[in-house]
Amino acid sequence: MNPDKVTAFKSIVSACVMVVLTISCSKKTTSVSESDPWRRMEFIIKNLPKTNFQDKTYNIDDFGAVADGKTLNTQAFQKAIQTCASNGGGKVLVPNGKYLTGAIHLESNVNLHLEDQAEILFSLNPKDYPIVHTSWEGTEVMNYSPLIYAKNKTNVAITGKGTLNGQADNTNWWIWSGGKNYGWKKGIPSQNDPQNREVLVDMAERGTPVNERVFGEGRYLRPNFIEFFECNTVLVKDITVINAPFWILHPIKTNNMIIDEVTVNSHGPNNDGCDPEYSQNIIIRNCTFNTGDDCIAIKAGRDADGRRVAISSKNIIVQNCKMIDGHGGVVIGSEISAGVNNVFVENCVMDSPNLDRAIRIKTNSKRGGIIEDVFVRNLEVGTVKECVLKLNMFYNVYGSQTGNFIPTIRNIHLENVNVKNGGKYSIWAEGYEQSPVENITLTNVKIEKVDSIYLLKNVKNLKFNNTYINGNKVK
Known part of the structure; x- marks a missing residue:
């Protein structure tokens, strides 16, 4: 078979796998008890071309x-x-x-x-x-x-x-x-x-x-x-990347990609380590990020352009990574207008006085977007400067960032997370009255030291299961 036919055949196979994954992962999960999200993650990994x-x-x-x-x-x-x-x-x-x-x-x-x-x-x-x-x-x-x-x-x-x-x-x-x-x-x-x-x-x-x-x-x-x-069926493995002009690893409208054992060491402006955008079935594993901006930032387009493209980022898996300096360890947004769902983060280490947050979601009423079904487990966090978990519908960095596209943030689950120094807040979550941040669950979370337990505005259904903050069990 000639090379062009081989490539075409592989594209068809990859497309078929994508359909299976999309159908299998299309059910919205409002709580871990309804289905096991980690089995969904394993299915995605197993079937990735x-x-x-x-x-x-x-x-x-x-x-x-x-x-x-x-x-x-x-x-x-x-x-x-x-x-x-x-x-x-x-x-x-x-x-x-x-x-x-x-x-x-x-x-x-x-x-x-x-x-x-x-x-x-x-x-x-x-x-x-x-x-x-x-x-x-x-x-x-x-x-x-x-x-x-x-x-x-x-x-x-x-x-x-x-x-x-x-x-x-x-x-x-x-x-x-x-x-x-x-x-x-x-x-x-x-x-x-x-x-x-x-x-x-x-x-x-x-x-x-x-x-x-x-x-x-x-x-x-x-x-x-x-x-x-x-692109489709991509591998980036083992390389070291330094001194980047701008965003570093940027899969856009790309499906079925593995980023494995990559080291990013770049402290310039907007030096995000990895920015999957409008992309699906992306595995980021065994990597080290030491960056001038977010270590990993999952994107889905900005404002009208994101709504025009209308491809959500989904099935993003982060495993066994180390986050050092950065604005956030694993971040969703702020270019998020087409939405993000099915994000899995596990077995990561985050630790630096120059790391602002561990997990962060950022959007606003100009960006909009639906961000849902984010599952985090087995994190070891040494020091973060601001907070462990930040969910913000009022992100504003370029001047006025308000509009008519009220975002949605829901179904955020943290499990088995150990934090030595959580900074100012364990949780900082702000939603709208008409669109509160919904369904945040912390299970087996231990934060040894933090200034305040939380800062909350328009949050619905926040649950603490066997969670200890500053030595006290939180109910």
């Missing part, structure tokens, strides 16, 4: 790559990837050494594999990142290519214990954020200039077609690092 590649290797050195950290190797990467794909796929090998490149665009059936001492250095010249269909803060746009990008691909991977280095710092990409902590000073252009971020958001609100939302040069919207756009 896995990547599989031909035993063929294409060494980028054979396509003219030079490992001196100075020679631009964009063409060598692209030739190796295209040759590999045209021959039915296999492994594109990045040997030990430092390789400078612009954007890398992956193809179906290709595994980009880094040897242990291989380091890919990404160019700091924006011209090395051609305009592609991508997304920026939950809004689709024609903008700079992500540093590594795949669109409409099946059976694709990035593996190996080497390093992906975005080389971002306060002298280049990060300064575009407009943050004074990242080198910006008055008079320096940034994403915050009126013709940049605000124009994009306004275009989306007016329904401007994506192909007419052309940004790039002069607009200062930083590129994502690794983006799989409308």
Whole structure:
């Protein structure tokens, strides 16, 4: 069978599995007693399609790559990837050494594999990142290519214990954020200039077609690092990612993806570790996140654009991960308009005086969205700065964020959670009178030290089962 037919066949199989998973997980769960959500999680894991590649290797050195950290190797990467794909796929090998490149665009059936001492250095010249269909803060746009990008691909991977280095710092990409902590000073252009971020958001609100939302040069919207756009059956394993311009791992409209044993160490602005968006059946496991923003942030589009796309993120599984610095350990939102459900978090360690919250959901009446069925168990939390669990329908970071799209947050369950220092609050939950935060259950939770048990506004059906806070059993 020729490679194109193989790819098509795999896509059909993956689509069939997706239908089964969607049907099986479609029942809404209002309490753990009605069904076992962890069995649903196991079913998702068991039935997830896995990547599989031909035993063929294409060494980028054979396509003219030079490992001196100075020679631009964009063409060598692209030739190796295209040759590999045209021959039915296999492994594109990045040997030990430092390789400078612009954007890398992956193809179906290709595994980009880094040897242990291989380091890919990404160019700091924006011209090395051609305009592609991508997304920026939950809004689709024609903008700079992500540093590594795949669109409409099946059976694709990035593996190996080497390093992906975005080389971002306060002298280049990060300064575009407009943050004074990242080198910006008055008079320096940034994403915050009126013709940049605000124009994009306004275009989306007016329904401007994506192909007419052309940004790039002069607009200062930083590129994502690794983006799989409308892909299926994806693996990212073992790599280390440092110094990212913007969001780091960004599966968007992507299904059936495993992110395994990845280390993210990047403290720049908006340096979220992993942002699944409009995506389903995503497993994030055995990873370490040390970030300048949220460690993991599950997304579903911003405002009108999220409602236009209308694909919820669902069946997101986080296992055996370590969260160090970050705004939140596992976060849902704030770009959340298409909704999120069936999130499973287990066996994670979260600990840093620079980690603000362990579990967080953030939205508002401009974002809207239905966020439901979030199951968390077996967490070890050392120190968080603000709170253990924060559920906020009034998130406001960009000025006025109010509208007519009242969100829903319901069915949030924490079980077997141990916390040494919970910061200001064990639970901070705020809903609307007409849409309270509903069905929060804490079972076998122990918080040794926290300033206040909770801050609550419009919360319905909060239950504590065998939960101890500051040494006292909470009823």
